[in-house]
Structures are given as C-alpha cells and as structure tokens.
Amino acid sequence: MKITVNGEVRELPAPATVDGLLADLGLEPRKIAVERNLEIVPKSAFGSTELNDGDRLEIVQFVGGG
Amino acid sequence: MTDDTFEIAGRKFSSRLIIGTGKYKDYAENAAAAEASGAEIVTVAVRRVNLTDRDKPMLVDYVSPEKYTYLPNTAGCFTAEDAIRTLRLAREAGGWDLVKLEVLSDQKTLYPDMAETLKAAELLIKDGFQVMVYCTDDPVYARKLEEVGCCAIMPLGAPIGSGLGIQNPVNIRLIVEQAKVPVLVDAGVGTASDAAIAMELGCDGVLLNTAIAEAKDPIRMARAMKHAVISGREAYLAGRMGRKKYADPSSPLAGLI
Numbered sequence: 001m002k003i004t005v006n007g008e009v010r011e012l013p014a015p016a017t018v019d020g021l022l023a024d025l026g027l028e029p030r031k032i033a034v035e036r037n038l039e040i041v042p043k044s045a046f047g048s049t050e051l052n053d054g055d056r057l058e059i060v061q062f063v064g065g066g
Numbered sequence: 067m068t069d070d071t072f073e074i075a076g077r078k079f080s081s082r083l084i085i086g087t088g089k090y091k092d093y094a095e096n097a098a099a100a101e102a103s104g105a106e107i108v109t110v111a112v113r114r115v116n117l118t119d120r121d122k123p124m125l126v127d128y129v130s131p132e133k134y135t136y137l138p139n140t141a142g143c144f145t146a147e148d149a150i151r152t153l154r155l156a157r158e159a160g161g162w163d164l165v166k167l168e169v170l171s172d173q174k175t176l177y178p179d180m181a182e183t184l185k186a187a188e189l190l191i192k193d194g195f196q197v198m199v200y201c202t203d204d205p206v207y208a209r210k211l212e213e214v215g216c217c218a219i220m221p222l223g224a225p226i227g228s229g230l231g232i233q234n235p236v237n238i239r240l241i242v243e244q245a246k247v248p249v250l251v252d253a254g255v256g257t258a259s260d261a262a263i264a265m266e267l268g269c270d271g272v273l274l275n276t277a278i279a280e281a282k283d284p285i286r287m288a289r290a291m292k293h294a295v296i297s298g299r300e301a302y303l304a305g306r307m308g309r310k311k312y313a314d315p316s317s318p319l320a321g322l323i
Binding site: 005006007008025026027031032033034035038040041042043058059060061062063064065066 | 086087088089090093096109110111112113114115117120124125126131136138139141151154155156158159160226227274275276279
C-alpha cells in the first residue's frame with residue numbers, strides 16, 4: 001500500500017501499524033507526535049492503529065524556535 | 067526582601083525571563099545560553115521530523131524538557147485552524163498543556179492577526195489548553211484575550227526579530243495596569259536595556275530569542291538579559307524617583323565654605 005508521510009509517498013507492506021512504521025523509520029515514539037488523516041494518534045494507540053492505503057501521516061517533533 | 071516569584075497558570079517560577087530556542091549556531095550553544103540566562107521556560111517550535119537525515123541532533127537531547135518547561139509555539143501559523151492543529155500535536159508530543167499561541171498576519175511584519183488569535187484562544191481554552199498569547203500592544207484586544215481566559219498576555223515590544231526595543235511604552239503600561247494575569251513583553255527586545263525597560267513598566271516577564279541568539283557572544287548576552295530582567299524588576303518594585311525639570315543638588319547647600 002501507499003501512504004504519505006510528511007509529504008513524501010512511501011510504499012509499505014500491509015498490514016502495518018503506526019508502531020511498525022516508527023520502528024522502520026528509526027523514530028523513538030517518546031520524542032514525537034503523529035497525526036493520521038488530520039486526527040491525532042495518541043501514543044497509547046500507536047500499536048493498535050492500523051495504516052490503510054492512502055493514509056496521510058504527519059510525524060512531528062520539537063525543534064528550536066522563538 | 068520577600069520572595070518575588072511569578073505564577074503562570076498555577077505554576078510558580080523564579081526567573082522572569084523566557085527564552086526562545088531558535089537561530090542558535092547549534093543546540094549546544096543554545097543549551098549554554100539557556101543555562102546562563104537562568105530561564106526556567108523555553109519556547110519551542112513543532113516541525114516535521116526529518117525522515118532522510120535521522121542522525122540530525124534533537125533539541126530534547128540538549129535542552130532537556132525535564133529541566134526546562136517547554137512552551138510550544140505556533141510560529142509560522144497564519145490561521146486559527148493551523149495554530150490549533152499545531153498545538154494539539156505539541157500536546158501529544160510533550161504531554162503538557164501550557165502553550166504559546168501566535169497567529170500571524172503578514173510575512174514582512176510578522177504582526178499578529180488579532181481576530182484569528184482571539185478565535186484560536188477561545189477554542190484552545192475550551193479544549194483544555196493554558197494559553198499564553200502573543201498579541202499586539204492594543205489594550206482593547208489584550209482585555210478581550212484575558213476575558214476569554216488566556217493565562218498570560220504577551221504584547222510585542224516591536225516586530226519579531228527586529229531588536230528595535232519597546233516602541234510603545236504607553237500601551238504596554240496600559241495593558242499592565244488593567245491585566246489580572248501576567249503580562250510579558252514578547253518580541254522586539256534587542257539588548258539588555260530593552261528588557262529592563264519592559265520590567266520597569268511593570269511587566270511580569272520578558273520573552274526573547276534573537277537578542278541572545280544573534281549577539282556576537284550569545285552566552286554573555288544571555289547573562290546580561292538575566293541581570294537586566296532582575297534589575298528592571300527590582301527598580302519597578304523599588305519605585306523610581308520623580309522626574310524633575312531642573313537640577314537638584316545631592317550634597318547639602320548648608321555649611322558651604
């Protein structure tokens with residue numbers, strides 16, 4: 001299936017969860033937040049949230065800012 | 067002298083200086099400046115994780131959220147909708163609800179759009195956020211923002227990143243006089259005396275970023291800002307002397323030889 005992560009299209013074998021995607025990307029769940037199709041995915045639901053073809057994800061973190 | 071702590075949304079702080087974490091050479095310099103400034107709160111931005119270069123240093127590894135209260139901002143947001151979306155993500159990333167709201171109107175001036183800001187503030191407060199709000203120095207809007215429940219009012223001293231100092235001290239004073247929540251000058255401070263002036267006007271604190279980050283020696287400027295905020299606060303509490311039109315000798319006139 002194809003999903004869009006931070007504006008980039010990625011190919012992913014189904015089935016996949018948010019947890020799995022983060023592990024693939026080498027991202028520590030503790031340090032980031034995820035939005036899926038404009039809805040926040042709570043950290044507690046990373047493992048149970050399945051990704052579907054066409055999903056749009058935003059993965060954000062804190063950076064320096066004023 | 068009694069303890070002069072300062073409270074935002076029920077949390078007590080002893081430093082009245084909040085600093086930004088943008089524009090530094092690197093996060094290490096940023097961490098050293100934060101340390102030198104004595105700040106307990108730092109503003110942070112929310113941005114996409116870089117998926118191609120995952121070895122990029124992360125702010126949290128240098129400026130620890132265990133040590134500093136992170137104040138997520140909405141810098142770069144031009145609509146209430148974008149600002150709310152950003153802060154919901156920030157709340158999920160960090161797990162805290164104290165935030166800095168700014169909704170901008172224009173790239174050139176980065177002047178806040180007050181109608182959108184007020185709308186966003188109301189929605190965020192309904193959603194359980196504690197909102198510190200960046201705003202114009204308009205006392206009418208400052209009052210409206212307080213009425214909808216913002217926990218701190220943060221008027222600009224001058225445009226963001228301009229370093230022009232407090233351009234409208236009269237309005238800052240009017241906002242301070244009417245507010246029942248903390249008032250902080252946010253944006254426009256260029257050097258230590260600007261921060262002291264904000265505090266002498268009765269502000270509860272100062273939020274700044276560029277003045278430290280773009281100083282030739284940021285660590286030293288961070289220290290200068292720490293002292294400026296303290297001395298401005300002390301001068302405000304002490305109550306300055308009256309302004310006189312003419313000289314008034316400090317040595318007695320009696321007993322002159």
